[in-house]
Amino acid sequence: MKRVLIISPYFPPVNAADMHRVRMSLPYYKSFGWEAELVTVNPKHSEISIDEMLLKNIPNEIIIHQVEAFNYKWTRKFGLGSIALRSLWFYKKRVNQILKNEHFDLIFFSTTQFPLLILGNYWKNKFKIPYVIDMQDPWHSTYYNDKPVNERPPKYWFSYQLNKYLEPIAMNAVDGLISVSQGYLDTLENRYKRLIKVPQQVIPFGILKKDFEWVRQNEKHFKQHYIKKNEQIDFVYVGRGGYDMRKAVVLLFNAFKEGLKTNNEQFRNIRFHFIGTSYAPEGKGVPTILPIANEMGITAYVNEQTDRISLYQSIYTLMNADALIILGSEDQQYTGSKVFPYIMAERPLLAILHPESSATQILLNCNAADIISIMAPENQSTELIYNYLYKASLRKILSKKTNWPAFDSYSAENLCKQQCELFNKVLIS
Known part of the structure; x- marks a missing residue:
C-alpha cells in the first residue's frame, strides 16, 4: 500500500468549494492501492x-x-486575509514533523490556496518526496489585466504580483498535474516547457451519489432559499457569479425581456434565483448578477443571494427547482465544478456556456442539457433562449433523457481511480 499526504487547507466542516475532490475521493483511495492522510x-x-x-x-x-x-x-x-498566507509557516513546521517520522510516497496539493504550493518544492528538496498539484483554477492568471478596475477581484494588484513570483517556484519542480480543464494545463505548458514531460491528467470533480441519497432521506433538514408561489416558474442557479459571466447573463436576460415585451402574460410568471454567487465571507459578498437585471429593468424578476449555501442545501435547492440554469464564463478554460449535481437533480436544464469549455463537453457526453453557446450570433442565441423560456412558462419543458452510462464514468470512485493512476505514473517517471 503506497501512502499519499494530502494538503487541503479547507476541509469539512468548512464549506469551501475547493475541498470536494478530496472529500469525494477519500472513501476510494485505499481500493486503488493508496493510503491517504490529510493535513x-x-x-x-x-x-x-x-x-x-x-x-x-x-x-x-x-x-x-x-x-x-x-x-x-x-x-x-495588513491586507493578509488569505488562509494560505496565514497558515504557510504552520504548514511548513507541522509537515516537517510528519515527514521526519513517517514515510510517504507522494504529496498531493488539492486546493486553490495557491501560495501553499511552493512548499512542494521545499519538501521535495528536503525529503526527496515527489508532489502533484491539482489545478482547479488558474493560478497566475492574466484574464483581468485588460478589464476595468471595478471588475477585478479585491486586492488584484497584490495577488497578481504574488502569483507571478510564486507560481514558477512550484511549477519548476512539480512531478505531476491534475486539472479540471485542459486549458489550464496548456497555459502552464506554454510557460514552463519542462511540464511537457510531466504526467498530466484532466479529471473533473465528479459526483458522490451518496450525497444525493442522504439529502433525499433527510429533506426535513433543509429549506427553500426563495419564496415559492404556485403560479411561478422558478429557474435556479447555484454557484459563483462574476463579471466574466456577464455575457451569459445578458443573453438570458435579453431573451426574457423580449418575452415580457411580446408575451407578457406567460413570461411574467418566470423568476430567476441566483444563489451563493460570492466567495466572500457571509454578508460581505458583492452582487454581480442583480446589477445587470437593474440595468435592464427586470429587477422584480431576479433574486441574487451572494452568501454561499452548504453542499447538501444546494443539492436540495437544485432538486426542488422548476428548472435549472448553468451560466458559463467568457473564459473558455473555466469549468464549473457543480455540473454533476445539476445533472443528478434531474430537472430541466438550460446551459449558457462557452462551446470550448469542459462543462459543455460533459453535458454533451451525458445528453443532460439544452446548451446555448455564448459565442453564437446574439440573435440566434436570444431566439433559442426565448423559445426555451416560453415552453417553460407553459410548463412544457422536460428533463433530457440523460445518458446515465456516460454519466457513471464521472463517478467519484472512477475519477479517484484516475487520480491514483496518475500518482503511479509519477512514481515511475
Missing part, C-alpha cells in the same frame, strides 16, 4: 462558514492532521 487548517481559523453535515461520508479511519494559522482578525489589518 488541513483548524476550522476555527476559517473565514468561510461551517457546515457540520459535510462530515457525512468521511471515512472514520482517515487520519486528519490540523495546523494552526495566524488570526484573521489581526492579519487582515
Whole structure:
C-alpha cells in the first residue's frame, strides 16, 4: 500500500468549494492501492462558514492532521486575509514533523490556496518526496489585466504580483498535474516547457451519489432559499457569479425581456434565483448578477443571494427547482465544478456556456442539457433562449433523457481511480 499526504487547507466542516475532490475521493483511495492522510487548517481559523453535515461520508479511519494559522482578525489589518498566507509557516513546521517520522510516497496539493504550493518544492528538496498539484483554477492568471478596475477581484494588484513570483517556484519542480480543464494545463505548458514531460491528467470533480441519497432521506433538514408561489416558474442557479459571466447573463436576460415585451402574460410568471454567487465571507459578498437585471429593468424578476449555501442545501435547492440554469464564463478554460449535481437533480436544464469549455463537453457526453453557446450570433442565441423560456412558462419543458452510462464514468470512485493512476505514473517517471 503506497501512502499519499494530502494538503487541503479547507476541509469539512468548512464549506469551501475547493475541498470536494478530496472529500469525494477519500472513501476510494485505499481500493486503488493508496493510503491517504490529510493535513488541513483548524476550522476555527476559517473565514468561510461551517457546515457540520459535510462530515457525512468521511471515512472514520482517515487520519486528519490540523495546523494552526495566524488570526484573521489581526492579519487582515495588513491586507493578509488569505488562509494560505496565514497558515504557510504552520504548514511548513507541522509537515516537517510528519515527514521526519513517517514515510510517504507522494504529496498531493488539492486546493486553490495557491501560495501553499511552493512548499512542494521545499519538501521535495528536503525529503526527496515527489508532489502533484491539482489545478482547479488558474493560478497566475492574466484574464483581468485588460478589464476595468471595478471588475477585478479585491486586492488584484497584490495577488497578481504574488502569483507571478510564486507560481514558477512550484511549477519548476512539480512531478505531476491534475486539472479540471485542459486549458489550464496548456497555459502552464506554454510557460514552463519542462511540464511537457510531466504526467498530466484532466479529471473533473465528479459526483458522490451518496450525497444525493442522504439529502433525499433527510429533506426535513433543509429549506427553500426563495419564496415559492404556485403560479411561478422558478429557474435556479447555484454557484459563483462574476463579471466574466456577464455575457451569459445578458443573453438570458435579453431573451426574457423580449418575452415580457411580446408575451407578457406567460413570461411574467418566470423568476430567476441566483444563489451563493460570492466567495466572500457571509454578508460581505458583492452582487454581480442583480446589477445587470437593474440595468435592464427586470429587477422584480431576479433574486441574487451572494452568501454561499452548504453542499447538501444546494443539492436540495437544485432538486426542488422548476428548472435549472448553468451560466458559463467568457473564459473558455473555466469549468464549473457543480455540473454533476445539476445533472443528478434531474430537472430541466438550460446551459449558457462557452462551446470550448469542459462543462459543455460533459453535458454533451451525458445528453443532460439544452446548451446555448455564448459565442453564437446574439440573435440566434436570444431566439433559442426565448423559445426555451416560453415552453417553460407553459410548463412544457422536460428533463433530457440523460445518458446515465456516460454519466457513471464521472463517478467519484472512477475519477479517484484516475487520480491514483496518475500518482503511479509519477512514481515511475
